[in-house]
Amino acid sequence: xxxxxxxxxxxxxxxxxxxxxxxxxxxxxxxxxxxxxxxxxxxxxxxxxxxxxxxxxxxxxxxxxxxxxxxxxxxxxxxxxxxxxxxxxxxxxxxxxxxxxxxxxxxxxxxxxxxxxxxxxxxxxxxxxxxxxxxxxxxxxxxxxxxxxxxxxxxxxxxxxxxxxxxxxxxxxxxxxxxxxxxxxxxxxxxxxxxxxxxxxxxxxxxxxxxxxxxxxxxxxxxxxxxxxxxxxxxxxxxxxxxxxxxxxxxxxxxxxxxxxxxxxxxxxxxxxxxxxxxxxxxxxxxxxxxxxx
Amino acid sequence: xxxxxxxxxxxxxxxxxxxxxxxxxxxxxxxxxxxxxxxxxxxxxxxxxxxxxxxxxxxxxxxxxxxxxxxxxxxxxxxxxxxxxxxxxxxxxxxxxxxxxxxxxxxxxxxxxxxxxxxxxxxxxxxxxxxxxxxxxxxxxxxxxxxxxxxxxxxxxxxxxxxxxxxxxxxxxxxxxxxxxxxxxxxxxxxxxxxxxxxxxxxxxxxxxxxxxxxxxxxxxxxxxxxxxxxxxxxxxxxxxxxxxxxxxxxxxxxxxxxxxxxxxxxxxxxxxxxxxxxxxxxxxxxxxxxxxxxxxxxxxxxxxxxxxxxxxxxxxxxxxxxxxxxxxxxxxxxxxxxxxxxxxxxxxxxxxxxxxxxxxxxxxxxxxxxxxxxxxxxxxxxxxxxxxxxxxxx
Numbered sequence: 218x219x220x221x222x223x224x225x226x227x228x229x230x231x232x233x234x235x236x237x238x239x240x241x242x243x244x245x246x247x248x249x250x251x252x253x254x255x256x257x258x259x260x261x262x263x264x265x266x267x268x269x270x271x272x273x274x275x276x277x278x279x280x281x282x283x284x285x286x287x288x289x290x291x292x293x294x295x296x297x298x299x300x301x302x303x304x305x306x307x308x309x310x311x312x313x314x315x316x317x318x319x320x321x322x323x324x325x326x327x328x329x330x331x332x333x334x335x336x337x338x339x340x341x342x343x344x345x346x347x348x349x350x351x352x353x354x355x356x357x358x359x360x361x362x363x364x365x366x367x368x369x370x371x372x373x374x375x376x377x378x379x380x381x382x383x384x385x386x387x388x389x390x391x392x393x394x395x396x397x398x399x400x401x402x403x404x405x406x407x408x409x410x411x412x413x414x415x416x417x418x419x420x421x422x423x424x425x426x427x428x429x430x431x432x433x434x435x436x437x438x439x440x441x442x443x444x445x446x447x448x449x450x451x452x453x454x455x456x457x458x459x460x461x462x463x464x465x466x467x468x469x470x471x472x473x474x475x476x477x478x479x480x481x482x483x484x485x486x487x488x489x490x491x492x493x494x495x496x497x498x499x500x501x502x503x504x505x506x507x508x509x510x511x
Numbered sequence: 512x513x514x515x516x517x518x519x520x521x522x523x524x525x526x527x528x529x530x531x532x533x534x535x536x537x538x539x540x541x542x543x544x545x546x547x548x549x550x551x552x553x554x555x556x557x558x559x560x561x562x563x564x565x566x567x568x569x570x571x572x573x574x575x576x577x578x579x580x581x582x583x584x585x586x587x588x589x590x591x592x593x594x595x596x597x598x599x600x601x602x603x604x605x606x607x608x609x610x611x612x613x614x615x616x617x618x619x620x621x622x623x624x625x626x627x628x629x630x631x632x633x634x635x636x637x638x639x640x641x642x643x644x645x646x647x648x649x650x651x652x653x654x655x656x657x658x659x660x661x662x663x664x665x666x667x668x669x670x671x672x673x674x675x676x677x678x679x680x681x682x683x684x685x686x687x688x689x690x691x692x693x694x695x696x697x698x699x700x701x702x703x704x705x706x707x708x709x710x711x712x713x714x715x716x717x718x719x720x721x722x723x724x725x726x727x728x729x730x731x732x733x734x735x736x737x738x739x740x741x742x743x744x745x746x747x748x749x750x751x752x753x754x755x756x757x758x759x760x761x762x763x764x765x766x767x768x769x770x771x772x773x774x775x776x777x778x779x780x781x782x783x784x785x786x787x788x789x790x791x792x793x794x795x796x797x798x799x800x801x802x803x804x805x806x807x808x809x810x811x812x813x814x815x816x817x818x819x820x821x822x823x824x825x826x827x828x829x830x831x832x833x834x835x836x837x838x839x840x841x842x843x844x845x846x847x848x849x850x851x852x853x854x855x856x857x858x859x860x861x862x863x864x865x866x867x868x869x870x871x872x873x874x875x876x877x878x879x880x881x882x883x884x885x886x887x888x889x890x891x892x893x894x895x896x897x898x899x900x901x902x903x904x905x906x
Contacts, residue, residue: 314778340780348778354771358687368779371682416775 265328267292267424267456268313273322275305275312281320281482282308288475288487295450295457295470297490300477301505306460307351307428309477313458314426315343326424344372347417347455351428353409355401361388361412362397368419387415391445407438414445424456425449431463443469464508476502530586535560537568543576545569546614547599550584553592562598570606578603580614593622600627665784665862669792672785676793681785688790695756695791696798700805702755707747707806711735711813714743718814719822728822732832735814740841741906742848744807746893748799749852753885757860760791761881764864765874773865783865792857799853800846807845840905848896852889859884 266289274284282305290296298306311317313324315331324331326342334342355364365384369375375383388394391411393404401409410430417425427446431439443466450457461467467474467490475487478501485499494506530552538546547569553559569575585592600610600623612620642650675681718731764787767773773783811833818824860881867877900906 316774316777343778344780346778348775350771350775352770354775356772356775357767357770367684367781370684371779371781 266290267294267327268296268458269323269325269328271323271325273309273312273324274320275308275317276320277308277317283477283482283484284321285483286322286475286477288484290456290458291473292456293450293454294472295446295459297467297471297474298458298460298477299462299467299474299490299505301462301479304477304479305482306462306477310426310428310458310460314346314348315339344368344420345423347420347422347425349410349413349417349425349427349430351432352406353401353413355409355412355416357401360398360400361393361404361415364401364412365416365419368416372420384419387418388412390418390449391415407434407442410434410442411445414442414449418449418453418455421453422455424458427457427459427461429461429463430459431461431466436465439463439466440469446470464506467506476505530554530557533557533559533591534584535565537565539575543573545575545578546581547578548581548584549592550582550586552587553585553595554587554589555591557591559591559595562595562602566602570602574606575608577609577611579611582615585616588616588619593619593626597623597626661866662862665865666858668782668784669788669858669861672782672789673792675785676789681789682781683786683790688794691790691794692798694759695752695794696802699751699755699798699802703748703751703802703806704809706751707739707744707809708813708816710743710747711739711810711815712817713813714738714810715814715817716821719817723822728818729824729828729832731814731818731822732824732829733836735818736811736833736836737841739810739814740807740837740845742845742893742897744810745799745803745845745849745852746889747810748803748806748849749856749889750886752795752799752802752853753856753859753882753889756795757856757881757885758878760857760860761864761867761878762874764861765867765877768865768867769869769871769874788857788861788865791861792854795853795857796850797853799856800849803845803849807842844896844900844905847900848893851892851896855888855892856885859888 268290270286270288273286274281275286276282286309298309300306308317312319312332318332323333329338329342331339331342355361356367359367362381362384365387366380369380369383373380385394385397388397391414393408393411393415396404396408396412401412404412414425414427425446430442430446434442446457446459447470449455457470459466459470471490473488474490474493476485476493477483478485486493486497486502488497490506493502497503497506531550533551533553534549536548536550538548540546569578580596596615596619600612603610612623615623672681714735715731718734719728722728722730722734764773767787773787776783776786815826815829815833818829819826863877863881863884867873897906
């Protein structure tokens with residue numbers, strides 16, 4: 218399943234990435250118009266956004282943290298959810314990965330409602346998404362290899378030896394094949410995050426979610442993780458959704474982004490962060506992207 | 512960095528001489544102007560003057576219109592002085608007295624500016640006023656109803672997971688189950704040996720004293736044997752497991768909650784109840800009766816020790832009497848109780864762990880709560896089971 222799916226995705230990817238129209242990035246309103254980007258294979262499926270949010274509100278209990286979020290994430294893009302501390306970036310991600318039902322609105326993956334679907338369908342969908350958690354969230358009672366192998370054991374019919382091969386290969390992709398039999402407590406924070414990526418990729422997901430990948434990393438490790446994200450996107454064509462407020466990382470990896478504001482509790486704009494830094498008419502967004510100085 | 516601590520002496524050339532004590536003096540040069548003279552070493556580790564002591568003097572009627580500072584005698588200072596001056600300045604401002612900071616060292620002036628420039632912003636939606644009694648009572652009641660609902664929902668989830676397991680669909684690792692069986696069962700043997708032997712011994716000793724008064728010493732074997740087999744063996748095992756294993760389960764699952772490990776399972780579509788709770792429940796339910804049988808034997812041994820050493824019975828006598836006293840119905844009662852207790856310990860430990868908040872304090876609370884919940888329900892179940900056994904004629 219993996220090789221075929223990856224092939225399908227790599228093809229349109231390499232063709233449409235460099236030719237992204239800057240105009241789409243400039244609009245400060247939610248993307249209401251259909252995305253009109255030239256693709257090599259203009260099938261209807263590729264014109265549809267991979268993930269679509271329609272008037273979504275998220276929060277806990279009666280507290281609304283973000284309301285009225287409407288935007289799309291294109292297939293194969295690195296999409297950044299940015300915003301200041303406490304703006305609800307991580308809360309929104311919890312809704313996208315299936316941990317927290319939104320208070321209102323719809324989240325569509327490939328045009329199918331995520332939270333409106335019965336639980337089994339949602340679980341199936343969740344399995345096709347990979348998540349890298351902020352601290353790695355590796356299962357501490359298992360070795361690194363077992364961590365990566367667990368999804369394979371649960372959801373594939375591979376034999377033990379094959380699972381071992383795949384797990385070692387995934388760890389090799391993040392440069393940690395030599396640490397197969399280590400436990401999570403025995404490696405550094407940056408390595409844990411990379412294992413988190415390897416585990417998230419175990420089942421060759423369609424979409425990879427990253428929660429603050431560069432938080433708590435030194436600049437070099439953060440850079441390595443960014444490079445890893447880009448390389449994986451290039452080679453596998455996976456759609457990446459990244460929650461971060463790290464500017465260096467945002468400019469290095471983002472094709473598209475949404476800016477969440479803590480004060481008004483909604484999104485202020487979407488678009489490519491580089492364009493937003495230069496041309497966004499909202500001062501807060503320009504300030505955020507230039508560390509308050511211009 | 513330099514502005515944080517000022518020290519006008521040279522500690523290298525003069526290391527031995529202690530700093531002079533911190534002192535503060537007020538001088539009114541005009542009726543409306545006060546000069547505050549600060550001298551000595553103002554350090555947090557020294558004895559600092561109390562602000563309230565100069566309060567009365569400074570604000571004595573008629574209060575001054577302005578205050579200034581004089582610091583030529585100041586030897587050393589750190590936050591001790593800055594915090595003192597900051598609260599002094601605050602009190603002056605409250606009364607509309609002008610504070611002239613020019614006489615202070617530059618570093619102190621900068622720090623005072625910094626301290627007074629922080630905007631007083633507080634998180635929104637933080638409700639701190641005390642609720643009236645009725646409201647608190649109502650909220651507690653709603654909480655109770657909700658937590659009862661949560662317990663029931665959790666038991667429901669566990670039941671569904673059990674059904675999934677019986678049809679072979681449950682997702683958990685067999686290797687983990689064996690590890691848990693070892694941790695829960697074999698590793699608990701020493702402490703269970705000790706406690707049940709001593710409880711048997713104490714029962715035997717007290718029983719012997721009482722029964723000796725009317726020459727019925729031999730019946731100490733009946734007393735110890737029945738008490739241990741029907742109730743005490745299972746109860747000792749359950750309470751040891753609640754403290755030892757239930758607490759460990761809550762702490763493990765709580766920490767996994769903090770680490771987002773449980774979220775990581777969920778987002779993979781693996782039910783944490785099947786993956787984490789089910790193996791723990793099975794391990795405990797399987798091991799508790801076995802441990803209870805072992806506790807029974809050790810308890811009877813303790814009773815025998817008391818009966819033979821203190822009571823002067825022969826070992827053969829004691830054992831023949833014990834065997835005659837205990838029937839299969841008594842053993843069955845003990846084992847059914849143990850199984851139920853094991854399930855209670857596992858469910859409370861896992862429930863509190865899964866409910867745990869995402870902080871170290873929350874994991875501590877979850878652990879405490881797991882033990883308390885387990886023991887409360889064990890005692891309730893023990894009473895309930897006694898009634899049931901009586902009703903079905905097992906006793």
